[in-house]
Amino acid sequence: MQSLLSDRSRIFDRADPYAVSGYVNQHVGTHDLRLPAHGHPQASLNHRRFASLDLCRISYGGAVRVTTPALESIFHLQILLSGHCLWRGHRQEHYLTPGELLLINPDDPVDLTYSDDCEKFILKVPVNLLEAICAEQRWSHPRQGVRFTENRYRLGELEGFVNLLSMVCQESEAGERLPRIDEHYQQIVASKLLTLLKTNVSREVVVGASASFERIEAYIEGHLREDIDIEMLARQSAMSLRSLYALFERYAGTTPRQYIRRLKLARIHACLSDPARPVRSVTELALDYGFLHLGRFAESYRQQFGELPSETLRRRS
Known part of the structure; x- marks a missing residue:
């Protein structure tokens, strides 16, 4: 050397x-x-x-x-x-x-x-x-950045x-x-x-130029607790923003941002409904999934599921 x-x-x-x-x-x-x-x-x-x-x-x-x-x-x-x-x-x-x-x-x-x-x-x-x-x-x-998970x-x-x-x-x-x-x-x-070296980087491309909506959906579901940036999603999907919006309109009938919000709410609803999942409070769960405005969160939840999140939690017990 x-x-x-x-x-x-x-x-x-x-x-x-x-x-x-x-x-x-x-x-x-x-x-x-x-x-x-x-x-x-x-x-x-x-x-x-x-x-x-x-x-x-x-x-x-x-x-x-x-x-x-x-x-x-x-x-x-x-x-x-x-x-x-x-x-x-x-x-x-x-x-x-x-x-x-x-x-x-x-x-x-x-x-x-x-x-x-x-x-x-x-x-x-x-x-x-x-x-x-x-x-x-x-x-x-x-989101916290690239890190090496082993150092020697x-x-x-x-x-x-x-x-x-x-x-x-x-x-x-x-x-x-x-x-x-x-x-x-x-x-x-x-x-x-x-x-x-061993890192926290996933070298599997989320989707290629001809990849399907299902693979984008799987990526979103795996990162629901994160603030998923739409432009980053388009880059990793190897498509323009316009193409990404067209793909979501075709397969989900909505925009990428609204679709991500819908999946986040569905994940919260599943947590609140399942007695086997420990939930300390609705507020803590909402914050975990990036909902900072709790009033708007509760209203969006009610529109999607017909009841307030506190009612879902109370009903399972």
């Missing part, structure tokens, strides 16, 4: 760790650095900007501790090259060893302690790059990935670079991350 950034990318060599930390805060990710009580560690850092990615090779030369509440708008992929690193997170801790990869989500707290001989390669990936890949491929993910891997488990990173590092150090080529490479890296 010596090919993950050479000395041509050297920014600091045997430098003050706080100077290196300040540079990292500017380019790689905001953090707090705590130095050991004794000794004078010397830090080194190699860095390249590559399209919207940041490539970084770093060692602090001492048992430093790096913390931050969250990375907010970026993902960190960290590969341990030498030494060891203690990671603390989610009520667990793990000693990373050379060849292990750690993936840190934007809302994950960071708490890492480096050994004296620890050296890492860090890939910084902006959130909007992964979300753009999902939109382009018509892959779906929850051995490089040997990720076929070809370290070779891809090595190629990207070499391209970043080339004498002549073309922005268009850099962008192609970053697209490949981001797509590899989404396919090789």
